[in-house]
Amino acid sequence: MARVRALTAGGALIVCVLTSCVGPVRDFGAYRDKASSTARDMVSPVEAARVAVTLARHHDAFSQFVDTALTDAQDDASSIQQAFESIQPPDEESKALRSTLDDLLTNAVDTLQQLRIAERLGQDGRLPALAKPLGDLSTRLRDFAEEHHS
Amino acid sequence: MAQFASIVAVYPVFFYSSGAIEEGWKREDLVIARANVVIGYGIGTVFALGLMALGALALAPGGINPEHLSTSAMPTALTLGKVGLAVLFVGMFAAVFGAALEASLSAGYTVSQYFGWQWGKYVKPREASRFHLVVLVTIVVAAAAVGTTVDPIKVTEFVLLLNAAALPLTFVPTLIVANDPDYLGDKTNSRLTNGLATVYLGLILMAALAAIPLLIVTKVGA
Numbered sequence: 001m002a003r004v005r006a007l008t009a010g011g012a013l014i015v016c017v018l019t020s021c022v023g024p025v026r027d028f029g030a031y032r033d034k035a036s037s038t039a040r041d042m043v044s045p046v047e048a049a050r051v052a053v054t055l056a057r058h059h060d061a062f063s064q065f066v067d068t069a070l071t072d073a074q075d076d077a078s079s080i081q082q083a084f085e086s087i088q089p090p091d092e093e094s095k096a097l098r099s100t101l102d103d104l105l106t107n108a109v110d111t112l113q114q115l116r117i118a119e120r121l122g123q124d125g126r127l128p129a130l131a132k133p134l135g136d137l138s139t140r141l142r143d144f145a146e147e148h149h150s
Numbered sequence: 151m152a153q154f155a156s157i158v159a160v161y162p163v164f165f166y167s168s169g170a171i172e173e174g175w176k177r178e179d180l181v182i183a184r185a186n187v188v189i190g191y192g193i194g195t196v197f198a199l200g201l202m203a204l205g206a207l208a209l210a211p212g213g214i215n216p217e218h219l220s221t222s223a224m225p226t227a228l229t230l231g232k233v234g235l236a237v238l239f240v241g242m243f244a245a246v247f248g249a250a251l252e253a254s255l256s257a258g259y260t261v262s263q264y265f266g267w268q269w270g271k272y273v274k275p276r277e278a279s280r281f282h283l284v285v286l287v288t289i290v291v292a293a294a295a296v297g298t299t300v301d302p303i304k305v306t307e308f309v310l311l312l313n314a315a316a317l318p319l320t321f322v323p324t325l326i327v328a329n330d331p332d333y334l335g336d337k338t339n340s341r342l343t344n345g346l347a348t349v350y351l352g353l354i355l356m357a358a359l360a361a362i363p364l365l366i367v368t369k370v371g372a
Binding site for chain 1 (some may be wrong): 228
């Protein structure tokens with residue numbers, strides 16, 4: 001019986017790690033760490049989308065490839081935002097931090113969504129203009145990650 | 151560690167040895183087998199290092215984590231444009247399709263041989279039904295896993311680290327057989343090969359000892 005329980009617990013742990021489950025956070029320090037790593041993680045889809053737009057602008061990639069890259073970036077960004085929002089802030093200080101980061105995350109997800117929609121509609125010409133905020137957003141996400149890194 | 155384990159996996163040992171039996175390899179086939187190892191692995195290693203270098207130059211400075219095939223292909227597109235991308239797609243399709251066939255066939259070989267069932271891709275499905283069933287079920291289960299929320303990259307990293315831990319258990323028996331004249335006649339390992347194999351065994355033993363602690367400490371690279 002104990003062996004079955006140990007195997008079940010081990011299996012659950014593996015599934016949890018592989019599905020990127022988010023654990024509970026009990027104090028501001030731990031919440032700040034999560035916020036910092038979330039900001040750092042969000043840089044990746046934002047920068048990937050910027051590269052995809054550069055490729056589209058220079059006609060260095062097929063439109064289906066750009067579409068896939070932007071869809072992947074948007075999916076990743078949405079998952080990162082959802083994972084962070086599922087964490088309960090433990091105190092008022094954490095709530096303020098959540099609000100600041102959530103603005104950045106929402107901006108990123110919205111911009112990536114607009115890019116994906118424009119690409120699907122075949123409006124490649126609009127991509128550079130739509131992607132313009134991403135550079136600044138990427139810098140702000142990095143700064144946030146750096147500032148709150150313990 | 152995962153990169154190291156991806157170069158030498160456990161399942162190809164079963165895949166190639168079963169293939170050798172099925173296709174009735176003879177002494178003269180050793181030349182082709184050795185050429186496959188030297189040329190094939192050599193080219194593969196150069197390409198893998200090239201892709202890793204491109205990734206480090208083009209993706210790492212931007213903080214891009216190549217978690218999708220689309221992001222992995224970006225450095226090639228940035229460097230070689232659409233033509234490079236088209237060539238890469240053909241290579242990716244061949245690699246992914248080949249790996250799916252290798253992995254599913256290897257599952258069929260290992261399970262069937264362990265239970266003593268009739269096996270072989272040249273044996274009619276009616277005569278080796280359980281072997282063919284295992285191959286098909288492996289493909290279906292793998293395809294179903296893709297449809298879940300499980301991150302395929304993390305699954306791959308997890309499996310590669312487990313593979314690193316299991317590697318000596320496959321390598322040591324192979325090395326013993328490679329020195330047994332009852333099996334190999336006058337084609338047993340030379341002193342040089344045994345020397346290289348011993349160094350390699352030391353490396354994979356270190357990798358095996360480090361694999362599980364690394365798996366826990368890094369939370370599978372999370």
